[in-house]
Amino acid sequence: MSAATEHVEHAGHGHNTDEHDPHHTPSDRYFIKVALFLALLTAAETATYWVPLGAFATPSLLLMMVIKFWIIIRIFMHLKYDSKIFGTMFYIGLGLAVFVFCVFLFTFQFFEKFW
Amino acid sequence: MAIIERPSSVPAVVGDATSPALVTPTEALGVFKRPVSSTGWKSWVFTVDHKKLGIMYGVVALFFFLVGGAEALLIRLQLAAPDNTVLSADLYNQMFTMHATTMVFLFVMPMAAAFANYFLPLQIGARDVAFPRINALGFWLFLFGGIFLNTSWFLGGAADGGWFMYSPNSSPLYSPSHGIDFWLLGLQITGIASLIGAINLIVTIINMRAPGMSLMRMPVFTWMQLVTQFLLLFAMPVITVALFLLGFQRNFGAAFFDVEKGADPLLWQHLFWIFGHPEVYIIILPSFGIISEVLPTFARKPLFGYKFVVFSGAAIGFVGWGVWAHHMFASGLGPVSVAVFSAATMLIAIPTGVKICNWTLTLWGGKLWFTTAMNFAISVIVLFTIGGLSGVTHASAPADTQQTDTYHIVAHFHYVIVGGAVMGLFAGFYFWWPKMFGKLLSERLGKWNFWLMFFGVNLTFAPMHILGMQGQPRRMVVWPEKLTGEGFFNLGFWNQVATWGSFMIATGVLVFIINIVVTTKKGAKAPLDPWDARTLEWITASPPKEHNFDRVPTVHALDEFFHRKYEEVDSDSGTRLVKVKTAEEILAEEEANADTNIHLPSPSYWPIVLAFGFPIIAYGVIYNLLLSVVGLAIVLLGIFGWVLEPSVADDSDYDPPVDGSGPTKELASIG
């Protein structure tokens, strides 16, 4: 059956048929480089414990957190290379969570200290 | 004639060009073979067939409807007279808590799930859902969770803090019995069912549609269920958090709602209502979907503004996440929050209004056929609008400040839930009964059922607007004689009317039960297409064969079934619709072109085993943690059994047919 033989060639990629860019999987070396970058960021985050940043502490920590989050989602979890549908499912949940709980904290005047 | 094969147990080699790349059964580590009975009780207990599961969901939900109804009647009896003594205060608190909990979580939601389970795959042209065993697990979790919750009645008293369970009322200090623990643990168990069911149905709808069925050709019921499942997916985790926090407080001493330790009671309210508001859309959207099928069928017209109905459903689901604090206007949120939520709540009336317009315009100019299903569907438009209008008044925070905690609110939500969701479900019963059971419910009894319920709903809940405006508070065991009032607004009179109305509803429900019994015993066989319907689920036998469709249909249009029956013919007086095929002909054509290799998911022991562990864990939390360890062990055993069982049953496991001609390839008929 041709579909089966076709797929033997693609066995190394192991993706289902997909219009977006289904067969690109980063190499081991690429993943290691990304992991090293994430480790560096973690070190920078930890460094804030010893290096006082004053008013910049919170924004820079949040920024680093978001960058790490984004990289893990997009590269380690493969969303960058996968069909948009997977990402949409997750982003809806993520977006709802961030929105709803920010509003929640807002009603408790949680953010008042920031302005 | 379709040949249903149970694939052989020889594992297929991946990419083997000589054998078709089918399901690859494994040689199992699993101890058990998969069950194979196709008749008898085993075929129900171990089934993964969405239709059987749908029926089971429906039967259990109907039972809980009667339980919740009895609880309501007791409440109404207590409130029929001032300073009444039918129920003690303690029992009264339990009664209204359990009435609401039962109706919302054990009746309306599972009944919608029953219809979703049965009809979603049929409406999209699939043979089952994406994860049949998970589907079965969901049902057993619902059943066991519901039973567990209700054993509280016999084990020291049921939950008594209201279905919304506000803190600090819910703490052990004010509610020392185990009732609330039963409540929160029972809801955790049923909550798992809702969550996994949501994942299952979303994947099914997205991934298992028949060829040609694009999203904008899906029936509206399917669309509304898609939105509902997304709401469930994202709302359930929030109440899960709330229930865990409450459980930790009550059972392990955590301080979450302990005001003395600095807790804020509003934490519970927010968490509960962030779930609770999407929950009410979860309750109503399936019924909106049902009537969106029923109204066009019996108006003999396509649904007016299909796209608007679909998009407004999605809009309701979306905006519904931004309005939850309208349940908290009187809780001290502060003017900014109150204003924002008030505005958002008014906004959400818009997409609902769009739907009402579209349904009404569907009826306009149609050739209306007033079957019982149609009556129920039209009543949804009327009754939900009434409920929606009182809801709009509640959206205005100043008005709500007077109305909150009074019977005005009770009037509102009963109109929308009973008048909207429940009447919609009844429309579904009458509409789809012939498809599910091959028999038509009696229209004569149906008319009695409908009118008793319609008048009953109005008699029960309309007076509550007056009672609320006159100041009768919610959740109060008695209303005192001295506050009864005079003249038209006399509390006594309207409370009595409401009680009589509730018994009228009960009578209507009784007629429905009688209708079911009579139809089952003596009902005539229904024609394949009694209503001249429009959507794909009607291109099946009645009841459908186990594999649903002999040939997976290819879809060319919205209302595919209708377009196969009718063609537009141009003539001098404009286009007319001419019937070119009957349902019987279409079905015969499908049968003649049946697919030759149909593989169905095999039944499994593990869903019921796995589900059984959870109430054990729950009893352990309340009584003895060792029991929880046992329950956890059962759950782990269940998971490993599930993962390791053979993916399909072995051929040799099937009972040979009587004539000894080899393993059975035939299927049993359902029910």
Added chain:
Amino acid sequence: MADIAVHESEPAHDDHGHGHDDGHGAHVTSTGLSNNKLAMWLFLGSECLLFGGLISTYMLYRGRRGDDPGPAQLFDIPLTSVSSFVLLMSSLTMVLAVNAAKRNEHSNTSLWLIVTGLLGALFVGGQVYEFTVFYNEGVGFTTSLFASSFFTLTGFHGVHVAIGVIMLMATAAIAKRGRISGDKAEVVEMVGLYWHFVDVVWVVIFTLVYLIPA
């Protein structure tokens, strides 16, 4: 856990028109996407709401502790950052496992899965140690609102990690015996998605709970 969805093979008149089995025992789907993977992403989307609720509860209550010890007195940032690093590296070993599975390297797959599990277990061990230290310093689950919220949030996360470790070890064991039916790479990938999500939640917790000055 790859449940077998219902599918049909081609009808008799051999029409290859609309996407068929890709030879892995996977099924024809309307989008061409895997049911299992879609299900896992939906689940992870819902988990965002779960952890959002727990994190918000913590953020609300973190200052409410009376005279009992709080974050500044209790937290050991150097230790916790080592834990974070361990979990981060486990995400790396996880993608290496997935890559190995896609290349059909069975023993490498199992190896990386086991390493990931061990790193995860190390993380959980670190958490248990940390909780014990706090308890010995007078801060238990019921001590204050800060304590209850902290232990609930990190406890839920820790349980998720522990469940992940069990899944990793079980998958490694089953894979080694060649018992995973269907698409083996997909099963490893799904475990991986869960594992990375657990890591990403920790990324958020580490910053919001430990690092951002109260």
